[in-house]
Amino acid sequence: MTISKTLMASAAIVALLPLSAAAEVTKLKLSHYLPAVHGFQVDFIQPWTEQVAACSKGELEFEISGAGSQLGNVARQQEQVLAGVSDIAVGLTGLPRGRFPRTSLIDMPFLTADAGAATYALWKVFPDYLAPEYQGLKVLGLFAHNGGLIHTSAKEVKVMEDMKGLRIRTPSPAVSEMLTFLGADPQGLPPGEVYENLQKGVIDGTVFPWDPVKSFGLNKVLKYHLDAGAYTVSFFFVMNQNSYDKLSDTAKSCIDQASGDALEPKFGDWWDAWDKPGREEAEATGHVITKLSEDERAKWREALQPMIQNYIKTVEGEGVENAAEIYKAMQDAVAEYEAQHPNES
The missing domain is CATH 3.40.190.170 (Bacterial extracellular solute-binding protein, family 7)
Incomplete structure (x- = not known):
């Protein structure tokens, strides 16, 4: 009887304890519109999620959806993340048209032909000039491609x-x-x-x-x-603000450490690497x-x-x-x- 009472008491105590570590894992949906083999996912998105997940010590997990998935429509990235259908999204500021008129000023002709310069400019002016376009969103990064x-x-x-x-x-x-x-x-x-x-x-x-x-x-x-x-053309990397606000301070810190100032300087070299195969293929084809x-x-x-x-x-x-x-x-x-x-x- 003593053992039985002890077991019952232990069960009651366990029932009152917080959820187990496994149950506390938060899975975030991240959507974009390119194939999984593209540099967006291979060099940028996948390593970013791995860095954040490791920093959070397993608190955060990510489910990535790209081209061919239900979340892979290029024109729906902003609305999906605003609605909370996806927690994080990478998309084009020009599609659909008219949603980011401030940000899209970077697209003006001959402003720059360099992805690094355009990305730097976007992030530099974001706090003072572009933030009003991102209501309801936590902006993790803004970037642009090399001259078209x-x-x-x-x-x-x-x-x-x-x-x-x-x-x-x-x-x-x-x-x-x-x-x-x-x-x-x-x-x-x-x-x-x-x-x-x-x-x-x-x-x-x-x-x-x-x-x-x-x-x-x-x-x-x-x-x-x-x-x-x-x-050049600009892109956004954003998170639903409510999804971000619900996270623990540790998880928020991990996302912040991998984004913004730490992320922006990488895009220039990435775009140079992403552009190279396209030109080489055209040259090889004559x-x-x-x-x-x-x-x-x-x-x-x-x-x-x-x-x-x-x-x-x-x-x-x-x-x-x-x-x-x-x-x-x-x-x-x-x-x-x-x-x-x-x-x-």
Whole structure:
């Protein structure tokens, strides 16, 4: 009887104790829109989750969903994380259009062709200028790709006049305006739909850095590549604020330590590595790769000055009254980065 009473008493005590360590594990869903073999997941997302999980000593676990999954739609990354369907997301600020007008000012033509500089500028101006666009979100990072090229399937582009009438896929409103001013006909398409539309002749070309050209198999349906370095495009790495707030102080600290200032400097080197296979594949296939001449670049810059001013006014008309100030702050941040990294610009 004594043993039985002791066992019952022990069971009662165990029932009152906190949940076991195994039950206290928090699993966070992280979504993005690229294949699992892409550098986004291999070099960035997977190591980040492993670092945070190890720091939390098993308190945090991650479930990653990319292209082909229910959470892999490129246009739904922001809404999914805001709704709590995913806890963390990586997405394009330009899709759907109009949600991040402040952030997307980094997409303006010839602001920079360097992912490191663009990423530095985004993070530098974020606290003072971009934060209002991320209500309900914990911003873990903002970044941008290297200068985009103009890729075409049947017609080589070397000068501005060659752009006239070409149907070119565009990733963001700012790039759409740029293409219009250069004489092209911008076509809004998610990255995953570019191959089919090129193959069918619905579009004549696309603007991308080298990385997506390889990731989406586009070298099979492209032939000409103009290295214009004319624009960049921005991305977000965000967490649902409520999901973050529910975590223990230890878990929050682990996420903070792996994000923001610790993460931002890595994107420049990552993009250089991600871009390399796309160019090498195009070269091996015998494609024509042309670099925009300095004289032609100056011509494009001059032609696009009215577009830049018009776009700033458009953003101001959408309620961002200090759009010009934000753009100037981005220019200053890019210049600051390039002065610190003269061999990279």
